Amino acid sequence: MVQINLEQRELTLKIVYYGPALSGKTTNLQAVHQLLDSEARGRLMVLDTSNDRTLFFDLMPVFFKTQSGFSVKVKLFTVPGQVMHNSTRRVVLQGADGVAFVADSQRDQTQNNNNSWRDMTENLKLNGLAPKSIPIVIQFNKRDLAGVRSDEEIDEVARRGSEPVYKASAIHGVGVLETLEGILRLTWRSLDSRYRLGEKLDIEEDEFINSLLRKTAGAGVPRPKSGSQQ
Numbered sequence: 001m002v003q004i005n006l007e008q009r010e011l012t013l014k015i016v017y018y019g020p021a022l023s024g025k026t027t028n029l030q031a032v033h034q035l036l037d038s039e040a041r042g043r044l045m046v047l048d049t050s051n052d053r054t055l056f057f058d059l060m061p062v063f064f065k066t067q068s069g070f071s072v073k074v075k076l077f078t079v080p081g082q083v084m085h086n087s088t089r090r091v092v093l094q095g096a097d098g099v100a101f102v103a104d105s106q107r108d109q110t111q112n113n114n115n116s117w118r119d120m121t122e123n124l125k126l127n128g129l130a131p132k133s134i135p136i137v138i139q140f141n142k143r144d145l146a147g148v149r150s151d152e153e154i155d156e157v158a159r160r161g162s163e164p165v166y167k168a169s170a171i172h173g174v175g176v177l178e179t180l181e182g183i184l185r186l187t188w189r190s191l192d193s194r195y196r197l198g199e200k201l202d203i204e205e206d207e208f209i210n211s212l213l214r215k216t217a218g219a220g221v222p223r224p225k226s227g228s229q230q
Contacts, residue, residue, distance in 0.1 A: 001014075002014075002097050004197075004200070009068075009070045010070065010071045010072075010073070011070055011072045011197070011201065012073045012074075013072075013074045013075070013098075013187060014075050014098075015074060015077070015096070015097065015099070015100065015180075016079060016100070017077065017078040017100045017101075018078075018089070018093070018099050018100070018116070019102035019103060019104070020112040020116040022104070023104040023109070023113075023116075024102050024141035024142060024170040024171070025078035026046060026078055027170040027171050028102060028139070028170045028176055028179070029044060029046075029078060030044065031170050031171075031173045032076065032176055032180060034173070034216070035176065035177055036062060036213065036214060036215060037215060038216065039214070040062055040064060040211075040214040042061040042062070042063065043060070044060045045060070059075060059076065060076045061076070062213075064211040064212060066201050066202065066207075066211070067203070068201060070201045072201070072208070072211070074184065074212060076180075077096075079092045086119065086123070089119070089123055090123040090126055093127055094127050095127075096124075096127075096129065096134065098134065098135040098136070099135070099136045100182075100183045101116075101136060102141050102170075103117075103138060103141065105142045105154070106147050110149070134190075135183060135187045135189075135190050136186075137163055137164045137179060137182045138157075138158075138163050138165045138166070139166045139168050139175065140154050140165065140166070140167050140168065141168045141169070141170050141175075142168075142170075142171075143167050143168060143169045143174070144171070144172060144174075151167070154167060164182050166179040166182060177213055177215070180213065184209055185205065185209060188208055189205070
């Protein structure tokens with residue numbers, strides 16, 4: 001959960017990227033790390049297995065200081081997608097202020113997406129978090145590949161649900177910052193309504209978002225070592 005230290009003037013938020021194995025969660029963080037100004041983000045830590053799949057989690061902090069002197073940090077985590085690591089996913093999900101669900105756009109991955117969504121909602125409940133009350137956005141990744149669900153199908157998914165839906169090709173950096181901005185805005189609004197963050201930090205929503213998402217001009221996006229999206 002959000003950590004507000006008024007004495008030390010610090011605010012820390014936690015955003016978790018969730019989704020099936022190889023849907024592109026780690027690739028999202030790699031792209032974010034490459035696209036954001038180096039002064040706005042920390043080191044990207046990746047713990048992976050010999051086959052380049054995330055075993056525990058990735059972590060990358062983004063941060064800034066408000067004009068009123070508050071230090072704001074957002075910690076970005078990913079979870080391992082493999083079925084066997086459910087207990088690790090549940091631990092990483094603890095205390096999340098918002099969740100970005102990364103789905104694989106390929107048609108043959110639809111069932112894996114659905115299974116991972118059910119897994120996420122169950123783990124939220126086990127952590128004492130109500131899936132309907134926590135900010136969640138959905139990213140349909142790998143839009144650059146063949147055999148993906150059509151834009152019309154993705155739009156229909158968006159119409160049926162309440163969560164904002166983004167289309168992305170994380171390996172090319174497309175839709176990555178839009179997804180992050182989407183979950184940050186939802187999270188800010190949720191926390192501001194509960195804790196009056198804007199009043200405490202003397203900052204508006206747009207300043208909060210723009211201060212975190214300071215871009216590096218002309219940055220390229222590195223390909224994962226395996227050539228596949230994790």
